[in-house]
Amino acid sequence: xxxxxxxxxxxxxxxxxxxxxxxxxxxxxxxxxxxxxxxxxxxxxxxxxxxxxxxxxxxxxxxxxxxxxxxxxxxxxxxxxxxxxxxxxxxxxxxxxxxxxxxxxxxxxxxxxxxxxxxxxxxxxxxxxxxxxxxxxxxxxxxxxxxxxxxxxx
Amino acid sequence: xxxxxxxxxxxxxxxxxxxxxxxxxxxxxxxxxxxxxxxxxxxxxxxxxxxxxxxxxxxxxxxxxxxxxxxxxxxxxxxxxxxxxxxxxxxxxxxxxxxxxxxxxxxxxxxxxxxxxxxxxxxxxxxxxxxxxxxxxxxxxxxxxxxxxxxxxxxxxxxxxxxxxxxxxxxxxxxxxxxxxxxxxxxxxxxxxxxxxxxxxxxxxxxxxxxxxxxxxxxxxxxxxxxxxxxxxxxxxxxxxxxxxxxxxxxxxxxxxxxxxxxxxxxxxxxxxxxxxxxxxxxxxxxxxxxxxxxxxxxxxxxxxxxxxxxxxxxxxxxxxxxxxxxxxxxxxxxxxxxxxxxxxxxxxxxxxxxxxxxxxxxxxxxxxxxxxxxxxxxxxxxxxxxxxxxxxxxxxxxxxxxxxxxxxxxxxxxxxxxxxxxxxxxx
Numbered sequence: 001x002x003x004x005x006x007x008x009x010x011x012x013x014x015x016x017x018x019x020x021x022x023x024x025x026x027x028x029x030x031x032x033x034x035x036x037x038x039x040x041x042x043x044x045x046x047x048x049x050x051x052x053x054x055x056x057x058x059x060x061x062x063x064x065x066x067x068x069x070x071x072x073x074x075x076x077x078x079x080x081x082x083x084x085x086x087x088x089x090x091x092x093x094x095x096x097x098x099x100x101x102x103x104x105x106x107x108x109x110x111x112x113x114x115x116x117x118x119x120x121x122x123x124x125x126x127x128x129x130x131x132x133x134x135x136x137x138x139x140x141x142x143x144x145x146x147x148x149x150x151x152x153x154x
Numbered sequence: 155x156x157x158x159x160x161x162x163x164x165x166x167x168x169x170x171x172x173x174x175x176x177x178x179x180x181x182x183x184x185x186x187x188x189x190x191x192x193x194x195x196x197x198x199x200x201x202x203x204x205x206x207x208x209x210x211x212x213x214x215x216x217x218x219x220x221x222x223x224x225x226x227x228x229x230x231x232x233x234x235x236x237x238x239x240x241x242x243x244x245x246x247x248x249x250x251x252x253x254x255x256x257x258x259x260x261x262x263x264x265x266x267x268x269x270x271x272x273x274x275x276x277x278x279x280x281x282x283x284x285x286x287x288x289x290x291x292x293x294x295x296x297x298x299x300x301x302x303x304x305x306x307x308x309x310x311x312x313x314x315x316x317x318x319x320x321x322x323x324x325x326x327x328x329x330x331x332x333x334x335x336x337x338x339x340x341x342x343x344x345x346x347x348x349x350x351x352x353x354x355x356x357x358x359x360x361x362x363x364x365x366x367x368x369x370x371x372x373x374x375x376x377x378x379x380x381x382x383x384x385x386x387x388x389x390x391x392x393x394x395x396x397x398x399x400x401x402x403x404x405x406x407x408x409x410x411x412x413x414x415x416x417x418x419x420x421x422x423x424x425x426x427x428x429x430x431x432x433x434x435x436x437x438x439x440x441x442x443x444x445x446x447x448x449x450x451x452x453x454x455x456x457x458x459x460x461x462x463x464x465x466x467x468x469x470x471x472x473x474x475x476x477x478x479x480x481x482x483x484x485x486x487x488x489x490x491x492x493x494x495x496x497x498x499x500x501x502x503x504x505x506x507x508x509x510x511x512x513x514x515x516x517x518x519x520x521x522x523x524x525x526x527x528x529x530x531x532x533x534x535x536x537x538x539x540x541x542x543x544x545x546x547x548x549x550x551x552x553x554x555x556x557x558x559x560x561x562x563x564x565x566x567x568x569x570x571x572x573x574x575x576x577x578x579x580x581x582x
Contacts, residue, residue: 073194096480100537105541
């Protein structure tokens with residue numbers, strides 16, 4: 001199972017990950033159209049935090065025991081059996097924001113302008129490499145097999 | 155190994171998923187008095203308000219039982235639990251024996267003994283069936299005005315549903331403010347403003363002493379101060395109490411206000427577990443045992459119970475209250491202790507209130523730990539605070555950033571950030 005790893009030492013805060021995430025989740029998947037023509041504009045599901053020289057990009061960690069799945073009152077938040085990714089069925093989501101309340105990473109956003117549903121990283125479902133990783137110029141984001149990183153918790 | 159689960163809501167489903175995580179094969183039977191496939195109870199107010207239809211009520215996909223190899227006895231009442239004989243009795247005869255039992259019978263709506271409380275047109279509102287009955291009643295009787303008794307969580311959701319149906323709503327609350335159990339006075343005042351803005355007639359520090367019918371219809375309710383409120387419909391929304399009626403006094407299962415469970419979600423009877431709104435479980439912020447009737451904890455407790463029932467040792471880390479509700483489309487989140495007792499200088503408050511935009515943020519600190527957080531309107535990334543409360547992180551290093559607009563994971567000490575993400579097997 002592959003996951004996105006975040007390396008704050010390498011992040012230069014360019015926010016290309018945010019841009020390409022939004023494009024990937026737009027209707028056209030074309031950068032100009034996504035930003036100039038589509039309304040509401042697609043949301044990025046990754047967030048760059050920045051303070052002085054420090055910056056990093058963070059998206060859903062796809063927790064092993066995900067608080068958002070436990071808290072979801074309608075069962076919209078679920079685990080994909082094949083990839084283990086935590087996904088949100090936006091058609092089922094009623095926007096109660098329990099997931100926003102419990103995600104310790106603050107990685108779930110409210111798509112108020114668009115779907116009115118919870119918006120989160122889906123690991124670019126169906127793509128070989130998530131858009132944020134593919135477009136990170138400095139390998140601050142990498143997509144690697146769980147368990148293959150040095151110093152990992154498990 | 156034979157598992158039996160009484161109940162079919164969040165705790166029961168959590169239990170199935172906990173068991174199946176460790177034991178893929180042994181038979182599981184769910185017995186529940188409601189006839190439905192597992193459904194999302196919080197959605198009944200959305201259903202009544204016409205915001206979702208009946209097809210959206212499911213809590214898990216239609217093939218959930220089949221996939222998890224769960225046998226169901228739905229629409230079946232359990233009449234007795236016999237921990238000595240390791241069996242439960244079913245209405246209409248029949249017994250079911252178990253090796254491990256979960257009691258997840260939920261809560262029972264509280265109805266005070268008021269004259270007129272059993273008249274047609276007076277309802278409680280905790281089941282799908284009640285949502286249907288209330289909906290039909292409103293249509294059949296062309297009901298225009300409703301009286302909601304109780305301005306807590308259920309009351310609020312009830313009010314929203316009735317407003318969505320275009321009804322005139324009055325709410326009567328015994329406490330001196332709305333949402334008094336989950337909001338602080340400032341937040342309650344804001345909710346009060348929002349409700350009145352939507353046309354709700356809010357009566358606090360008051361109560362209904364009698365409900366009067368006339369000619370088969372409801373006519374009015376009488377308040378403690380003597381005032382009459384005309385209404386076609388009354389809904390009791392005072393809250394739920396642990397539904398422990400099935401547990402016999404001599405069963406060896408300790409029941410206080412709810413069924414007492416230990417850190418493995420075990421009751422005091424062997425091989426009998428309990429979870430959800432029917433239990434009093436550990437509150438990690440107050441260090442007490444009591445009922446916290448919220449969905450996420452019901453699921454969590456059920457899941458932990460399921461793991462233990464399957465022989466896999468898991469401890470329930472304790473919960474604390476948390477609620478995310480909209481007050482007439484204004485999002486709010488309240489977590490932990492948000493209205494601490496006046497206790498010398500034990501608690502410290504940090505807050506930020508903007509009257510213009512009706513935005514409110516409040517944090518409650520005990521020593522160097524965060525124990526409560528409350529948000530109105532701006533709720534984004536509230537979960538980071540919930541995480542700090544859950545993990546009881548020492549906030550002294552970044553306290554001054556806590557209320558800043560740019561507060562985020564970046565404000566946290568690097569080692570905590572690492573701990574956070576390492577827990578999920580991910581490196582920062």
